[in-house]
Structure formats: structure tokens, C-alpha cells
Amino acid sequence: MFLTDLWYFGACSQQLEPGALLPIELLGQPVLVGRGFDGVAFAMRDICPHRGILLSGGRLVEKNGETQVECPYHGWRFGTDGQCAFIPSLTDEQAAHTELSKISNQRFHVREQQGLIWIYQGKNQPADDPISLDLVGNAAPKLITSTVFDCHVDHAVIGLMDPAHIAFIHRQWWWRTEKSVHEKAKKFGPVPNGFSMLPHIPSSNSFLYRLLGAKPETEIRFQLPGIRVEYIRIGEKYVVGFTAVTPMNAKQTKITIVAFWDHPIVSLFPKWLIRKALDVFVGQDRDAVNAQQKGLAYQPNLMLIHDADVQAKWYFALKKAWETSQKTGTVFVNPVPTKTLKWRS
Numbered sequence: 001m002f003l004t005d006l007w008y009f010g011a012c013s014q015q016l017e018p019g020a021l022l023p024i025e026l027l028g029q030p031v032l033v034g035r036g037f038d039g040v041a042f043a044m045r046d047i048c049p050h051r052g053i054l055l056s057g058g059r060l061v062e063k064n065g066e067t068q069v070e071c072p073y074h075g076w077r078f079g080t081d082g083q084c085a086f087i088p089s090l091t092d093e094q095a096a097h098t099e100l101s102k103i104s105n106q107r108f109h110v111r112e113q114q115g116l117i118w119i120y121q122g123k124n125q126p127a128d129d130p131i132s133l134d135l136v137g138n139a140a141p142k143l144i145t146s147t148v149f150d151c152h153v154d155h156a157v158i159g160l161m162d163p164a165h166i167a168f169i170h171r172q173w174w175w176r177t178e179k180s181v182h183e184k185a186k187k188f189g190p191v192p193n194g195f196s197m198l199p200h201i202p203s204s205n206s207f208l209y210r211l212l213g214a215k216p217e218t219e220i221r222f223q224l225p226g227i228r229v230e231y232i233r234i235g236e237k238y239v240v241g242f243t244a245v246t247p248m249n250a251k252q253t254k255i256t257i258v259a260f261w262d263h264p265i266v267s268l269f270p271k272w273l274i275r276k277a278l279d280v281f282v283g284q285d286r287d288a289v290n291a292q293q294k295g296l297a298y299q300p301n302l303m304l305i306h307d308a309d310v311q312a313k314w315y316f317a318l319k320k321a322w323e324t325s326q327k328t329g330t331v332f333v334n335p336v337p338t339k340t341l342k343w344r345s
């Protein structure tokens with residue numbers, strides 16, 4: 001159902017103060033993301049091993065300098081590694097005979113970099129190398145927004161990467177108009193775990209690109225499991241849009257957009273206006289994908305046709321190659337070629 005042995009986007013750093021708990025749903029499981037009093041983020045299954053209540057209803061406590069999650073029901077405590085540390089109902093004698101080390105909650109590996117918190121999903125240990133995501137140094141996110149699509153992650157991913165819907169779903173004066181549709185040719189190539197629409201001068205049919213001034217250069221990358229990053233470089237300045245497409249369960253997918261920039265023209269706009277524009281934009285995708293579910297409920301045969309749908313084909317090929325490498329224990333071989341795709345949009 002979902003790809004494993006991968007890092008999934010969990011939350012943004014700024015959503016989690018020290019001592020805070022954040023419940024999320026990831027790959028059909030409730031996950032508790034927290035930040036210890038020492039500032040270190042952690043994640044564990046959000047289900048108490050005792051009697052199954054959600055741990056996120058509890059609180060974080062500090063004991064001998066260590067952060068512990070306290071269950072709201074009977075007060076069992078767990079270290080941030082998921083290990084049971086305390087059962088309040090035990091008498092001294094019972095406690096002496098109870099091996100707390102045999103009681104633990106499933107914990108997940110967490111990495112935090114560039115203002116983003118990543119949660120590892122998989123049976124194998126994650127590799128030591130950093131998550132290959134070339135954002136913008138250590139710049140903090142300037143803006144975050146999110147929404148939920150009522151669909152399986154595959155439809156959210158291919159719905160966001162598909163170029164042919166733009167002139168229909170996103171028809172608005174500041175982005176695309178009916179008349180602005182023209183033939184395009186874009187060169188693509190493989191990147192770690194995905195593919196890139198290689199750096200190019202973007203189409204002149206967007207008012208927003210024109211606003212950024214002299215010759216912006218754009219690159220759009222997609223990486224498994226569902227990460228899209230759009231880089232716009234204007235001389236020394238940049239605007240970067242990071243989108244995480246994260247499966248909550250088989251029928252809901254969370255879309256989180258995080259923007260980074262140091263471009264003075266973008267800074268002139270109030271953030272609420274930029275967020276509003278992003279919400280309108282991604283809301284149009286959400287409405288389309290949600291409407292699509294009504295047709296998909298009848299399990300029609302679907303088509304992927306010509307170059308406009310090749311990115312979707314690559315996504316499925318990447319998934320298949322990933323699953324094959326997991327099953328056979330072999331090295332992942334990226335199936336994406338270097339290729340120019342042509343379409344009208």
C-alpha cells in the first residue's frame with residue numbers, strides 16, 4: 001500500500017516547541033511527534049501499549065533530566081526511545097519484580113534539518129547519510145500551509161505533477177489564461193530517488209514569474225516518497241517551494257507547502273497574501289482530486305497518454321523499482337532516463 005524504508009515528512013520544526021506533543025497520522029497509523037525539554041524531536045506510535053488510549057492526550061514530563069511521555073489514562077511513562085520507564089500503580093515490591101525493559105512502545109527514527117522534521121518508516125535501520133534534499137543552506141522556512149486531499153497518495157502525487165491540468169484547474173489572471181497555452185519542451189533527468197525538470201528559463205505565460213524580474217531560472221525536482229521542490233533562482237536570490245505529499249491513510253493525503261525565499265520582491269508581499277494565493281492554488285488541486293474520487297469509485301480503466309503523462313509513468317516506475325530493491329535486497333536503480341518531454345500547457 002505504501003513505500004517503506006524511506007523518510008517521510010512529519011511536521012515543521014516551528015510547529016513543535018520544547019515540551020510539545022503533536023499527533024499526526026502517517027501511513028495509516030497514529031504517530032506522536034514530540035520535542036523533549038532538551039530540544040530534541042522524537043516520534044513514537046501514538047497508542048499506549050497498556051490499554052490503547054492515544055498517548056497524545058497525555059503530557060511530557062521531565063525526570064532526572066530526561067523527557068518522558070506520560071499516558072493520560074493510568075500515567076505509565078515512556079522515554080523518548082519508547083521504553084517504559086514508570087508504572088505508577090505498582091507497589092515497591094511489584095516494581096522490583098517487573099521488568100520494565102520488556103515493555104516498550106514502537107518508536108520511529110527522526111531527523112530534523114532545515115526546519116523540517118522527517119520520520120523514518122521501515123523495518124530496516126535508516127542509512128547514516130543525510131536526506132538528500134538540496135534546499136537553501138540553513139535558511140528557516142518563511143511560510144507554511146497545508147491541506148488534506150481525500151485521495152490515495154498516488155492520485156495526489158500525479159495530480160500535482162501533471163502539466164496538462166494547469167490551464168484548466170488553475171485558470172486565473174495571475175497564473176494562466178486560456179490564451180497563454182502554448183507548446184513546451186522541457187528536459188528531464190534522474191536525481192537521487194526521483195527526477196528533475198532540469199534548470200531552465202520558465203515559460204513566459206506566468207505573470208508571477210515576470211514579476212520576479214530578469215531571467216529567473218527554475219528547476220523542479222520530484223523524489224520518493226512524495227517530495228516536490230521547485231527552485232527559482234534570480235541571480236543570487238532564490239525562491240524555493242517545498243511540497244510534501246504525505247499519506248495519512250489509504251484515502252487521505254496531507255499536502256504541506258513550505259516556502260523559503262530571500263528575494264526582495266517576494267518580501268514586499270504580506271505573508272497572508274502569499275499564503276492565500278498558495279491556498280487558492282492547492283485548493284484548486286484538492287477540489288479536482290476530490291471530485292475525481294467520485295468517478296474513481298466505479299473503478300474505471302485509466303489512461304496515461306503521451307509526454308504530458310510521462311512524469312506520472314516515471315512516478316509509478318520509481319515506486320516499482322523501489323519495491324523491487326526492497327524485496328530483493330538489491331541496490332535501487334533509478335529507471336528515469338534523461339529525456340525532453342513536449343506538451344501544450
Ligand code: FES
Nearest residue numbers: 048050051071074
Ligand atoms: S492506557 Fe496508558 S497507562 Fe493505561
Ligand SMILES: [Fe+2]
Nearest residue numbers: 159160169285
Ligand atoms: Fe495543480
